[in-house]
Amino acid sequence: MSLREFxxxxxxxxxxxxxxxxxxxxxxxxxxxxxxxxxxxxxAARRRAEMQKEGA
Amino acid sequence: xxxSGLGVLVRLVIAxxxxxxxxxxxxxxxxxxxxAIITTLFPLAISPALDELRRIAPGVVWVAxxxxxxxxxESLFRPDVEDGTMEQWVLxxxxxxxxxxxxxxxxxxxxxxxxxxxxxxxxxxxGMPQSAWPVLMATLALGTGSLSMLGGVGAALTxxxxxxxxxxxxxxxxxxxxxxxxxxxxVDLAMHGEPVAGPLNxxxxxxxxxxxxxxxxxxxxxxxxxxT
Amino acid sequence: xWLWFHKLSSPPYAYRVATLLxxxxxxxxxxxxxxxxxxxxxxxxxxxxxxxxFRIIYVHAPAAIMSLQVYVVMAIAAAVGIxxxxxxxxxxxxACAPVGAAFTVVALATGSIYGKPMWGTWWEWDPRITSExxxxxxxxxxxxxxxxxxxxxxxxxxxxxxxxxxxxxxPIVKYSVVWWNSLHQAPTISKIGKPSIxxxxxxxxYTMLLGFMLYFAAVLCDRVRGEIxxxxxxxxxxxxxxxxx
Numbered sequence: 001m002s003l004r005e006f007x008x009x010x011x012x013x014x015x016x017x018x019x020x021x022x023x024x025x026x027x028x029x030x031x032x033x034x035x036x037x038x039x040x041x042x043x044a045a046r047r048r049a050e051m052q053k054e055g056a
Numbered sequence: 057x058x059x060s061g062l063g064v065l066v067r068l069v070i071a072x073x074x075x076x077x078x079x080x081x082x083x084x085x086x087x088x089x090x091x092a093i094i095t096t097l098f099p100l101a102i103s104p105a106l107d108e109l110r111r112i113a114p115g116v117v118w119v120a121x122x123x124x125x126x127x128x129x130e131s132l133f134r135p136d137v138e139d140g141t142m143e144q145w146v147l148x149x150x151x152x153x154x155x156x157x158x159x160x161x162x163x164x165x166x167x168x169x170x171x172x173x174x175x176x177x178x179x180x181x182x183g184m185p186q187s188a189w190p191v192l193m194a195t196l197a198l199g200t201g202s203l204s205m206l207g208g209v210g211a212a213l214t215x216x217x218x219x220x221x222x223x224x225x226x227x228x229x230x231x232x233x234x235x236x237x238x239x240x241x242x243v244d245l246a247m248h249g250e251p252v253a254g255p256l257n258x259x260x261x262x263x264x265x266x267x268x269x270x271x272x273x274x275x276x277x278x279x280x281x282x283x284t
Numbered sequence: 285x286w287l288w289f290h291k292l293s294s295p296p297y298a299y300r301v302a303t304l305l306x307x308x309x310x311x312x313x314x315x316x317x318x319x320x321x322x323x324x325x326x327x328x329x330x331x332x333x334x335x336x337x338f339r340i341i342y343v344h345a346p347a348a349i350m351s352l353q354v355y356v357v358m359a360i361a362a363a364v365g366i367x368x369x370x371x372x373x374x375x376x377x378x379a380c381a382p383v384g385a386a387f388t389v390v391a392l393a394t395g396s397i398y399g400k401p402m403w404g405t406w407w408e409w410d411p412r413i414t415s416e417x418x419x420x421x422x423x424x425x426x427x428x429x430x431x432x433x434x435x436x437x438x439x440x441x442x443x444x445x446x447x448x449x450x451x452x453x454x455p456i457v458k459y460s461v462v463w464w465n466s467l468h469q470a471p472t473i474s475k476i477g478k479p480s481i482x483x484x485x486x487x488x489x490y491t492m493l494l495g496f497m498l499y500f501a502a503v504l505c506d507r508v509r510g511e512i513x514x515x516x517x518x519x520x521x522x523x524x525x526x527x528x529x
Contacts, residue, residue: 006326009336015401016339019394020321023343027317027499030386031310034506041513042526049523209449213442217432226428227446230421233414234456273449276366280441 065150069158077166083131084166091124091171095178110183114192114243117179118236121171121196122203126225128167129207132159133215137282142215146282153271156278160208160270168200184247191246191256198259199239205266206231212277235262293370295512296521302505309502316495323488331485338485340398346493348391351419352454354384354500358426359451362444372508374440375515377447378430379507383500385423391416411460419457422450436515 009016077084098116099109109116136142136159145155175196176189184192210228214220242255291297324342331338358380365373395413396406407413426443433439516522 009339010330012335012337012401015337015397016325019340019343019397020325022393022397023347023390026386026390030383031499031503031506033382034503034510038506038510038513041510045513045517045522045526048517049526052523209445213429213446214432220432223425223428223432226421227425230418230425231450231453233418237414273445277442277445280438280445 062151062154066154066158069155070162073159073162074165077162087124087128087167088170088174090127091120091174092178094120094123095182098182106183110185110247113179113182113184114188114240114247116182117175117184117192117243118196118199118240120178121175121200122229122232122236124171125167125200125203125207126228128163129211129224129228130221132163132208132211133278134211137215142278142282146279152275152278156208156212156274157267157271160204160274163208164201164204168197168204171200172196184243187249188243188246191252192243194256195239195242195252195259198256198263199235201263202235202259202266203232205263205270206235209270209273209277212274212281214281215278216281235259238262293372295372295516295519296525298372299509299512299525302509306502306505309498309505313495313498313502316491316498320488320492320495323491328485328488334402337398337401340394342488342492344391344394344398345489346496347387347394348416349493350496350500351384351388351391351416352457353497354380354387355419355422355447355454356451358384359447362447366441366444366448371440371515372512374444375508375511376504377444378440379504379511381423381427381430382507383503385420385427387496387500388416388420388423392420412457415453415457415460418453422453426450 007013007017095116098112102108102112133142136145146152172193175192176184176186179188179192180186207224207228210224210231213227214224217223238255238258242252242259245252245255292301320342324339328339328342330336358377361373361377361380364370365377392413395416399408400406426446429446430439430443433442513522513526
């Protein structure tokens with residue numbers, strides 16, 4: 001089976017790859033979003049620790 | 057002594073709410089007028105032909121009932137929370153779930169029951185045959201009960217949220233969707249002369265379910281909202 | 285065992301555990317998902333009736349299962365939080381919602397795309413699709429309710445009540461295909477008795493589901509860590525820990 005045939009998946013290629021793409025996009029977004037909010041919290045906590053040290 | 061005490065309590069709450077409602081007739085009428093107006097929108101928007109309206113009549117009546125019930129929920133708890141009565145109730149040591157259930161029952165008497173009585177008129181205006189009236193009223197009676205209970209839980213959760221009416225709708229409407237599905241479907245079946253026992257029983261079961269568990273959820277939610 | 289559970293309810297300990305476990309969860313999830321995708325797209329034979337379109341089920345079904353499973357985890361965490369007053373349980377519940385919503389969106393989107401070649405339509409109001417849509421609304425409503433409270437404690441308790449009330453939708457979604465004649469096919473994975481499809485076609489689905497579960501655990505680790513940092517902002521253990529984070 002050639003690569004072209006494989007990608008085409010009979011008449012369904014568009015649908016199948018669209019589904020996998022949507023899933024992949026969501027997985028990436030979800031993980032990235034969680035990571036980003038964590039990093040924000042860590043940065044905020046570090047800033048607070050700095051300010052406390054300076055205050056003390 | 058305990059059980060008669062609770063009975064008196066419930067009756068007092070219902071009597072109080074009914075008396076307050078009588079003093080503010082206009083506020084009680086508003087959701088009902090809203091109900092009528094909503095159903096009027098559909099012939100204007102879709103088609104005045106009764107044949108076409110007849111097909112969507114069950115759904116339209118039910119959606120209008122849901123929206124009207126939602127609107128009426130605003131006045132279920134907010135006045136009491138705002139003037140501090142609810143706080144007293146929470147602190148009173150009386151079973152809050154029972155007090156709130158009494159309020160919801162009154163709310164249903166003032167909102168749900170009138171909707172049930174209005175529904176044949178509204179249905180007829182949308183082309184519904186007289187044969188469907190009993191099922192229409194039965195499903196709405198059972199359904200609006202569930203709507204009041206679910207709405208009560210949502211109202212208790214959002215009563216302390218600023219401008220929480222839209223949030224209330226967002227929370228309550230998805231939970232009410234199964235009730236809508238079965239209620240509208242039952243009326244539709246009745247219009248085609250088919251047996252309605254299935255959906256009707258489901259509506260009754262749902263109502264029993266919500267009435268038995270709802271008050272506790274409402275009380276828990278109210279404590280969260282009212283306690284500072 | 286109970287001692288470990290009790291330790292886990294202490295925020296600094298939970299924070300450290302989550303930090304350690306996350307990479308394990310994440311990378312094993314990646315491996316499983318990749319393997320499952322390869323299995324589903326290449327190795328598994330095409331279906332007799334649906335031909336290659338069947339391959340969509342390898343992402344659609346696991347996503348749908350996760351959308352329900354995450355909600356159950358969220359509801360249980362919320363219940364634990366409210367009954368035993370464990371703050372961390374509320375943090376877990378809050379962390380679940382965004383991921384659960386994401387899985388629900390994937391389930392609905394892939395389902396819609398799957399429906400076009402199979403049923404000829406992008407959307408149908410059959411019981412399972414409708415109740416899954418309700419599931420999405422429940423997640424969004426939960427997040428909206430949380431956001432509307434400034435006080436974390438009140439947000440926790442109010443949203444916990446909502447989560448518990450909403451759990452009734454989960455069996456409706458799951459059993460909708462059993463209770464009603466709907467467009468949807470009968471459950472692919474049945475708990476009792478043999479699965480209705482052959483193992484050579486079923487294994488990528490199970491593998492993908494396992495991958496999704498580990499992925500969920502990984503994302504949960506990150507989000508719970510973030511929640512802990514936000515809630516415990518004034519705690520004494522914070523400055524040291526975040527320096528090395």
